[in-house]
Amino acid sequence: MRYLPLDAADRRHMLGVIGAKGVDDLFADVPAPARLSAPVDLPRHAGEIEVERELSALAARNRPAGAGPFFCGAGAYRHQVPATVDHIIQRSEFLTSYTPYQPEIAQGTLQVLFEFQTQVAALTGMEVANASLYDGSTACAEAVMMARRVTRRRKAVLSGGLHPQYAAVTGTIATAEGMEIARRPAAVDAEADVLAAIDSETACVVVQTPNVFGTVTDVTAIAEAAHAAGALLVVVTTEAVSLGLLKSPGEMGADIAVAEGQSLGVGLNFGGPYVGLFACREKFVRQMPGRLCGETVDAEGRRGFVLTLSTREQHIRREKATSNICTNSGLCALAFSIHMTLLGGTGLRRLAEVNHGRARTLAGALAGVPGLHVLTPRFFNEVAVRVPGSAAALVEDLAGEGILAGVPVSRLDPSAGMDDVLLLAATETTTTGDIDALVAALSRRIR
């Protein structure tokens, strides 16, 4: 077996040093009824050729985004990731290292995390950011739990524009801990609808911009209302590229900003791994979840970086920790950070403008198809469109023609009563030819 260096002679020698007759001696503590005498009923080992053949055959039964016109978004976006990113993250020293517990021989990872935290803080307009969480949805749930710790209140108000799966994850975790979740009805453009639900028990208000229907909202007034009630404002962003163009959560008064960072550096990966961005006001830093990297000096006074404020964390505080998180999404944070370093603020702004421009072209083309209605009043790179009949059926039909026409709302939230609403995104990878093909196919289907 190519991954196992020991041979039979090595094993015999080692058993001799140990003083064991056979390897079974080493498993003597396993109760006899639980010992397997032979391998389980699964195939035997296989060479690279066989493994690659099986996996390639599976991959071939999927339709990748790059195979044709593609308009899916709804929390996962296709962007051009520079080849440099994937090259660097495959370097052994980044790929095959652990969480940087020994900072003297992990300065590479630690400096990356410090730069990543600074980039995320700047993007979100916040003072501090952590070293990443699993993804945007779990970051959203962590933000709500953190708001509870900060305010010692038990209610979270979620806007109807929050990604339904983010709401589901948050609800699952927060209600287990005894919180009350007040989720407002799904609506394309009604972030302000949360205002009516804010009361003196409210720990936080969670709004998303651009929301799951693509609508961009200035949430400054919601921040003011939340603060007036003693609650925190959590702003969620599922398309990190939008932060290059739109007002940042910090500018609008957010106390905690969470985002899905997948758009930069990470790729689609069928939903994971992704990278959760988590940033907040400095005064809340000791209530933050997850790893934090901080600057310090070494014994000779040189600048260096370490994991810090670990008294918040499970391995020190155990049941009193701010979160149970141990592993985060380090390599995806690295990918995000490399892509961000390549873009710079200037490049990200340009990228965001290109995305917005493509989406305007898409929206204009869709508006020209009789029977379609663009519902999103102000969008970044994604729009909700009302179609005649079932959006899910339409998407399956178009997939048969090789066009991935977007995400039906019913796929995310069947109870929203929006079975005829389709979400379509455009990015810098969307060509005019893609849009023409989509419009032609839609025009044929919708009469």
Next chain:
Amino acid sequence: MSLNSVGRPTRPVSDVPGQGFASLTGGRGLLQDEALIFDRNSWDGTGVDLPAPESGADDLAGLVRVEPLRLPGLSEPETVRHYVRLSQKNHAIDLALYPLGSCTMKHNPRLNEKLARLPGFADLHPLAPVSAVQGALDLMDRLAHWLKTLTGMPAVALSPKAGAHGELCGLLAIRAAHAAAGQTRRRLVLTPTSAHGTNPATAAFVGYEVVEIGQTADGRVDLADLAAKLSDEVAAIMVTNPNTCGLFERDILEISRLTHAAGAYFYCDGANFNAIVGRVRPGDLGVDAMHINLHKTFSTPHGGGGPGSGPVVLSEALAPFAPTPWVVHGAEGFRLVEETEAEASQAFGRMTAFHGQMGMYVRAYAYMLSHGADGLRQAAEDAVLNANYIKARLSGVMSAAFPDGPCMHEALFDDHWLEGTGITTLDFAKAMIDEGFHPMTMYFPLVVHGAMLIEPTESESLAELDRFCDALLALAGAALAGDAERFTSAPHLAPLRRLDETLAARKPRLTWRPQEPGVAPAPLAAE
């Protein structure tokens, strides 16, 4: 002196410069210093060529950033160099043995990286129509089959994103099962003192009160203490097996029997499943839920701290409460069961957006196929053999915490052998860095004084194990001979000397902050 054909000496003309040599610029040969990206004046640069936007953002009036986004952009060559220089300051499993106990730093096959990057997996949208993702769902189904077969468990929730997330998933399933049975009094979770910190943190996170179970002198769960603490208020026990002392819980069958007799569930922390995969099925031990760290047992790369993946296998009793989504195979191929469907009526909820860590599923599945049932069993045996070999070789000098009987995949030492030397476990660990090895896990588990937990994994050759043991024995010899300075001031040969972690925590500086123009950044200084 002999010369080659271009007139150069074939040997160095003098010895390698010894200590005290200083370069003129502060450079250190191949090891390059590298500033932060913020320390250079690249605020307007970019390393990506993009087309001009086709229209402005005038329709977003009032919604656009007022302040420009101040983030540096570097050209592509500068970017590559920045990260390559940084990379060279990291230890890695590809470089040398990485014996972090409980972390399982084993070889990461590059075939798995290649396959995870096939466009059919890497460029696949999670919400593409189900007809367009049949291969991905099939792979998830095959992975699930392997995990269920290897663990002897009837169900698996694939979506948790890491081990701790899997623990959360398992406890939420247990909570839901108790709620469905009207068992609302159950508010306690029992866990041994030696448990990973994630266990009590997870239990508390979902609102349970944590009660510690004592440990016997031979490093196992104290059955009498467990029996005394079990009651109709206990929701679950959380036990790691093999445990964090690297020992198999001999009384595991009695532990699960007592737990079930009290109406509680047995959550097994599966972080150490790599020690027993192919030789023991947790389902045969009475486990109700166990997470499997794909980044440990099935070798998906640790990536400097993730991403991981933590599928949770579930017993018959807990399976109905598994979170959505999951894959089923029907007449029309594979599909995902989501929360709103009747067959998910008892599902406790959702752990994450989309379907979990597909990129890790591909790698783990490729790893399983490569090893096969026979290779996985051999890997577990080699991991255990390697740990016992290290224990045998070092025990003459260092004090094994539990000297009697075999260990499993990791060898645990305490610091009794360092008494009187003035050297701590931390000092010893830092000195290992100078010898070219990553330190072992220090001060964990908490039940052993000055713990040193060594996990070699099956990836090490006999030669590398001997190199490691020889280095530790040499260090131990120096420690016992009174060469304390070597340890207390270590590391000497790392990119940086020992870092001031206290200062970092007392004066947190978590982001780079711009300085006033013309003013040099104020260095953090130890007080």
